[in-house]
Amino acid sequence: MAEAVLEIDRVSKRYGEVVALREMTFSIGAGELFGFVGSNGAGKTTTMRIALGVLAADSGEVRWNGRPVDFETRRNIGYMPEERGLYPKMKVLEQLVYLAELHGLSSKGARKAAEEWTERLGLAPRRDEEVQKLSLGNQQRVQLAAALVHDPEVLVLDEPFSGLDPVAVDVMSQVLREKCAAGVPVMFSSHQLDLVERLCDRVGIIRSGQMVVNGKVSELRTGGSDRYLLDLPYAPADWARELPGVTELSVDGSRFLIELAPGTDSQTVLAAAVRTGEVREFSPHRPTLTELFRNVVTEGTPA
Incomplete structure (x- = not known):
């Protein structure tokens, strides 16, 4: 495996009597595509939110390049939540520019990046439409553009392929491969296991808040x-x-x-x-x- 960049180290989380995560541990290397799979409620989204700092862990640590994740680190992470994280009444391009500026891009740089990603993801004809007026598939494309628009150093994507048609799946798959080829570590969860098998270098399967399988897809299939x-x-x-x-x-x-x-x-x-x-x-x-x-x-x- 490539040298570890994002490390989840013995992270635990409890909600009252419910144990959501139990010493969750894994790492993702530079340029690696890591598939994170498990049943509903297994702890995938909780893990991702802790990695982003949206939730606080009860114990354990998340590290980026050997250092604990902090506010500045989070600005360099592209996050795509499973639920819509967009402003429904904002226009597509306006929203992407705004989000890019929040991540530190200049107004000119933010607009250029937003135009490039809407073009790449087939959203150019929808730039001046409100997000709430788009189809669910196109909203998903905007959500991906929002995760990519600031040129992140790591991608954490929660169910990115949900609701996409086959053409959009192919486009998104190609984008993820290109990001990995550029050295960006990519972590995504999905219930579409055929896609995980086809795209990922490694896969982690979690059950009841614990990592129970973690390895290269080819090795897991032959073992x-x-x-x-x-x-x-x-x-x-x-x-x-x-x-x-x-x-x-x-x-x-x-x-x-x-x-x-x-x-x-x-x-x-x-x-x-x-x-x-x-x-x-x-x-x-x-x-x-x-x-x-x-x-x-x-x-x-x-x-």
């Missing part, structure tokens, strides 16, 4: 149990159930997904499959991020 996908057109539905060390996970017509216990020889299983007749497929099965996520969140709440 874990030994699973195989078989296509056996002439095999009976129960052909694998009596094989030692084999667990049948699913059957879909002639396609079988099985899991081998440690030490089970895959060639022995293949030989058994051949005895059923034609073998159209016998291949290792790499779980998708969606499957990994489902397994993690259904394992139960940690003590």
Whole structure:
């Protein structure tokens, strides 16, 4: 991983008797795209708000380049909240200029940046319209422009792809890749796990306020149990159930997904499959991020 830039170090947060975060710990390197996923209420938004200083942690620390995050640091962070954080009656360009100026840009620089981002995100024809009159997808584009307009050194985005059409998803994906290529660390949460899998260098899965999985997507998909996908057109539905060390996970017509216990020889299983007749497929099965996520969140709440 690239040298850590944004560090969340043993951050905890409680609301009365409810533990929202329990020693949340992870870091994001320069130029890294980090996907932050979990069920509703798992603690993603709370973590992001603490990283931005919107909420105070009960314990732990957030650091930027080795130093605790302070007011000046926050001015260099681009934040996109899940809920709309825009002034509904302000016009698009006027609002982006205002927000850029709040982050320290000159009036001329703010206008130039606002014009560039509205052009890039397909909002140029909507510059003089009130935000409340835009479609939800275009409001989401304005929200992203607001996070980018001051040329931030780090991006923290809460559900940035929510409500976007496929074209807008492609545009936003390209923007995030470009920012990472320029060395900007990007952290975003999403329930669209196919996008997370496609875009991210690393992913963190949280459950009940704790980080339970954290690693490169490719490594997470190749690790874990030994699973195989078989296509056996002439095999009976129960052909694998009596094989030692084999667990049948699913059957879909002639396609079988099985899991081998440690030490089970895959060639022995293949030989058994051949005895059923034609073998159209016998291949290792790499779980998708969606499957990994489902397994993690259904394992139960940690003590």
